[in-house]
Amino acid sequence: MSDQSNAAMQRLGFALVLVPWVVANPGATVESIAEWFGVPAEQVRDTVRMLPLVGVPGDSAAYDPGNLFDIDYDDFELNDRVTITNSVGLNHVQRFSTAELAGLSAALNYLAALLPDERRAAATRLAARLGGGTVTARSEGRFAETIALLRACGADRGAVEFDYTSASGHRSHRTVTVERVRMTQGIWYLSGVDGVDGAGLPRRRTFRLDRMAAVARSERSPIAAEHDQATPASVATVSGDDEAEPITVTLEVQAEAAGVLMAFGERLTDDVSWPVRRLVRVASVPALVRHVSSLPGRVRILAPASVREAVADHARRALAVSADAENASSDESPAE
The missing domain is CATH 1.10.10 (Arc Repressor Mutant, subunit A)
Known part of the structure; x- marks a missing residue:
């Protein structure tokens, strides 16, 4: 220069x-x-x-x-x-847009699980000053230690044991070889090998950290632990309420169910033409099935076929329960 x-x-x-x-x-x-x-x-x-x-x-x-x-x-x-x-605009107060505040809030939530206590407190104060939401404070100390433990196990392909509660409330004890720890849509997940399937192949599953308790390093492999704890019939069976690896689902949504798309982080403009079709990443298919079933005619699953069939099966079971209830009611009513 x-x-x-x-x-x-x-x-x-x-x-x-x-x-x-x-x-x-x-x-x-x-x-x-x-x-x-x-x-x-x-x-x-x-x-x-x-x-x-x-x-x-x-x-x-x-x-x-x-x-x-x-x-x-x-x-x-x-x-x-x-x-x-x-002063040509120097007195104008510069403010973050709603999208910028949402982005900062999401970033602070992401960092809160990783930062040490003093920095996490600073992140909380910053979030309060921005007015963009509160940094997640649920069991922060234990949660950060859990993430550190999982990452340490993942570095040497070690395993962890923990008690797990599925979306339906089913409780089980798991031994999982850690492969990956990640955050998706503000939720931390553990992905790893959870035993083997009926064909003897590694069974990879994904678990939400906020549903895990008593997490500790394990000296046993998931296959050995499953052999010790499970019955032969259950070795090849996994509860449908456990989280599988996130999959891509094609949704067709009516205006009345726009909240479904917003829950997946989709941005909708005022001039959008309904119904809209979007590809979304779904971590829990059972949760999506229950959500879609609660909005009949407003949300359709276009792909994949396995999720469409899961919604149809949920509807058939609900109709069967309803029919049984009506038959029981008619049997109990007095004859005319």
């Missing part, structure tokens, strides 16, 4: 710090400004004289008088004092 360019950069840098300082200290003398910034008084005067030529373009994309900085010339020329009379 040439000496001329260096000088120009220095003048620009000085102007950028001078303007807010003068706005906060109107009427300051040139000598006091020069002393404060440690620059020659003539440099201050040259910069002040330049300000009326600086501004931002207005709605007409032109630099009108109202879009330029202005100073009190009389006070400047007669008394060597600087007062900015038009």
